Amino acid sequence: MTLLRASATAVCLLPSTLAPPLFAASSVICKPRQHRVISLAPPTPRHPHRIAAYSTTMASAASFYDFKPKDKKGAPYDLNQLNGKVVLVVNTASKCGFTPQFEGLEKLYKEIKATNADFEILGFPCNQFAGQDPGTDDDIQSFCQINYGVSFPVLGKTDVNGDKAEPVWEWMKKSKPGIMGLQRIKWNFEKFLIGRDGQVVQRWASTTKPESLKSAVEAELKKTASKA
Numbered sequence: 001m002t003l004l005r006a007s008a009t010a011v012c013l014l015p016s017t018l019a020p021p022l023f024a025a026s027s028v029i030c031k032p033r034q035h036r037v038i039s040l041a042p043p044t045p046r047h048p049h050r051i052a053a054y055s056t057t058m059a060s061a062a063s064f065y066d067f068k069p070k071d072k073k074g075a076p077y078d079l080n081q082l083n084g085k086v087v088l089v090v091n092t093a094s095k096c097g098f099t100p101q102f103e104g105l106e107k108l109y110k111e112i113k114a115t116n117a118d119f120e121i122l123g124f125p126c127n128q129f130a131g132q133d134p135g136t137d138d139d140i141q142s143f144c145q146i147n148y149g150v151s152f153p154v155l156g157k158t159d160v161n162g163d164k165a166e167p168v169w170e171w172m173k174k175s176k177p178g179i180m181g182l183q184r185i186k187w188n189f190e191k192f193l194i195g196r197d198g199q200v201v202q203r204w205a206s207t208t209k210p211e212s213l214k215s216a217v218e219a220e221l222k223k224t225a226s227k228a
Contacts, residue, residue, distance in 0.1 A: 063198025067168035069124070070156035072137045077155055079168065084196050085118045086220040088213065089172065091160050092123045093133040093188040094110050094143045101189050102148035104210035107153045112214065116221050118196075123154035124169070128161055160185045177198040195220050 009052045061067060064079055064087065071077040088108075093099060104122055112119045125140045127133040135138065137156050144150035160169040161184055174185040191204040193216060201220060204213070 003162050016063070017018050025169075061167070061171055064168065064172070064194045064200070065198045067166075067169050067171065069158065069166050072141055072154065074156055077153075082120055083198065084119050086196060086217060087194040088119075088210075088217065089123045089192040090121065091126045091158070091169075091185060091188060091192060092144075093126060093189055094135065094140060095127065095132040096129070097189040098189040098206050099132075100186075101210055102144060102150055106148055106150055106152070108210045108214060108217070112161065112217055112221070116218075118221055119217060121152035123150070123152065124158040125154060126155070126158055126159065126160050126188065128159055128185075132188060133157070161203075171201055176203040178203060178205070193217065193220065196223055 065083045067079050068076040069079070088105075090101075090105065092102070104105040105123075109119070121146070125137070135143065141154060142158070144154050158166045158169065160166065160173075166205045169185070171223045173185065176192065178185045178186070187206045191208060191210075191213070192200055193202045193213070194205075195201045202216060
């Protein structure tokens with residue numbers, strides 16, 4: 001058969017026995033030109049479920065109490081149970097030069113808790129800084145209790161930076177950036193103070209000793225509770 005381009009939209013195949021000037025219209029077999037379809041839809045994310053969960057949480061969060069990080073057993077720890085309280089949040093590690101701050105944190109916790117039940121400390125173990133908290137959640141719990149008698153809640157192992165960072169940490173960092181506007185957590189034992197309204201009041205570096213935070217905590221406790 002002889003190939004003839006009949007138009008911009010069709011390719012025609014002619015019987016080879018017919019010369020082009022003599023062929024009849026009924027002898028032409030036309031096939032539509034094949035066009036490549038280009039999708040304009042956005043690419044599928046590498047981790048769609050993680051991104052969707054993260055976006056929904058961040059978009060709907062109005063305060064610290066809206067989040068549910070994992071507890072020491074991997075179950076959701078609803079921060080709304082602390083609504084109206086003043087909370088000191090710390091990223092901890094068991095093999096860090098600042099690890100002895102557990103002692104100061106426990107002392108601060110007991111001193112204030114003895115006169116005001118509306119104070120809480122939450123520890124978030126993190127292994128992102130030089131691998132200084134390599135143990136399991138059970139190992140970490142045992143270490144804190146045996147070595148420092150920790151009685152405040154120490155939750156499950158957490159990432160505070162990067163793609164897998166716990167949403168509540170992303171929210172806190174965005175709410176109260178560090179020096180020069182940098183949001184990233186620099187090292188173990190950084191501290192965030194959450195007011196009764198669920199907003200970040202202050203942020204301190206790893207070098208700030210827990211004992212020095214007593215006046216700031218007590219000032220927040222004096223404010224009127226406003227539960228959502």
